[in-house]
Amino acid sequence: MNQTDVLNAKESLSEFQPADLRNKFLELYHQEPLVVRSPGRINLIGEHTDYNEGFVMPAAIDREILVGISSAQGPKATLYSVKHDETVTFDVNNPEKVENPAWANYLLGVVRQFVDKGYDLKPFHAIIGGNVPTGAGLSSSAALECGFAFAVDQLHGFQVPKLDLIHMAQWAEHHYVGVKCGIMDQFSSMMGAAGQAFVLDCRSLSYRYFPVDLKDYTIVLCDTMVKHSLANSAYNTRRSECEKGVAILKEHYPAVRSLRDVTADMLQAHRDEFPGKVYDRCIYIVAENERVLQASEDLAKGNLNAFGQRLYASHDGLSRLYEVSCLELDFLVDEAKKFGGVLGARMMGGGFGGCTINIVKKDRVNEFIDTLKAAYQHTIHREMVGYVVALKDGTSIVPLTAKEPSLL
Numbered sequence: 001m002n003q004t005d006v007l008n009a010k011e012s013l014s015e016f017q018p019a020d021l022r023n024k025f026l027e028l029y030h031q032e033p034l035v036v037r038s039p040g041r042i043n044l045i046g047e048h049t050d051y052n053e054g055f056v057m058p059a060a061i062d063r064e065i066l067v068g069i070s071s072a073q074g075p076k077a078t079l080y081s082v083k084h085d086e087t088v089t090f091d092v093n094n095p096e097k098v099e100n101p102a103w104a105n106y107l108l109g110v111v112r113q114f115v116d117k118g119y120d121l122k123p124f125h126a127i128i129g130g131n132v133p134t135g136a137g138l139s140s141s142a143a144l145e146c147g148f149a150f151a152v153d154q155l156h157g158f159q160v161p162k163l164d165l166i167h168m169a170q171w172a173e174h175h176y177v178g179v180k181c182g183i184m185d186q187f188s189s190m191m192g193a194a195g196q197a198f199v200l201d202c203r204s205l206s207y208r209y210f211p212v213d214l215k216d217y218t219i220v221l222c223d224t225m226v227k228h229s230l231a232n233s234a235y236n237t238r239r240s241e242c243e244k245g246v247a248i249l250k251e252h253y254p255a256v257r258s259l260r261d262v263t264a265d266m267l268q269a270h271r272d273e274f275p276g277k278v279y280d281r282c283i284y285i286v287a288e289n290e291r292v293l294q295a296s297e298d299l300a301k302g303n304l305n306a307f308g309q310r311l312y313a314s315h316d317g318l319s320r321l322y323e324v325s326c327l328e329l330d331f332l333v334d335e336a337k338k339f340g341g342v343l344g345a346r347m348m349g350g351g352f353g354g355c356t357i358n359i360v361k362k363d364r365v366n367e368f369i370d371t372l373k374a375a376y377q378h379t380i381h382r383e384m385v386g387y388v389v390a391l392k393d394g395t396s397i398v399p400l401t402a403k404e405p406s407l408l
């Protein structure tokens, strides 16, 4: 357990609302801010497929990062984090990456993109807060990057298309944070739609929304409350293992650009050429891409049992072949399997901690959460946190009505 970073038991920001952000902004800067919300995301199925130009099935949720922003008079821009109660000051035309605090790099990377793309930025004050749990695999970082990119754009009136903002946010994650993530998280935060999930083709970036109708079932997240510290380095390693697999197959099939173009037969035919774990990584991705397309058909036909089984199969591949699960996640998926009212469960997001996603019978949700909590405490000796989530719209402005002046 010593490689585990234990997360704070509860996010102190869980009740943080737009009005709180506005009040903090008025207190610090005596100006009315523009407030933007940007949601975290879930992913029904399609894990680690995005950077392989494959398919994912995410949705934006009712946990949001909030950004307040207004113009500043002085020569410098400021960033303030409510969670860390910390301010960072920087030159808006030269947003250098910083050693500390780490949270600032998500934002400085976005500013760097505006500068590099030739936008004429003016100094501003920005405050960030919200209630997306960090380290839970709900993409708090993408929500932060997207909310901030959108806020900067709105303040200046640049009208940068959302798709460009998504890429700018992803660039910040690659170059200022150091995680070579795919496009899923930023895309979901920016493009989510209330009550809907979507299938995204991460090569063409074409997508199709669909209403999530799980009949008597609902989505429950179980947070392991751990994030193992190897998560970021292992993520980048998985990405390069997939690239290695592509390079091997390209020798035989020059049209192959990514694992998206690969079949199980192609892999099987050249199995001996794959070093170490590369074959296992590739076979998982090929199968997971297929599962997303089949899961989409299951949902269209209302075949929830088949859909649930694909979630279990996805977890099995992530755990045994892709090796991005961990003891805590495996434990929670096993417990979900044992519990009668669950159609499917799997780890969600990058892995090595964070949440499992579970499709649970609506009238058994409380019983489910209590049962898994107790089992987790008993065996893992930690608190598990359960979340029931609703699906929400992507990044947008929060309409704030200024309080009427009181006559009393």
Ligand code: GAF
Pocket (backbone or CB within 6 Å): 046, 047, 048, 049, 050, 051, 139, 181, 182, 183, 184, 185, 349, 350, 351
């Ligand atoms: C993280 C990344 F940021 C995403 O791009 C995606 O690869 C995911 O892990 C795994 O599916 O959330």
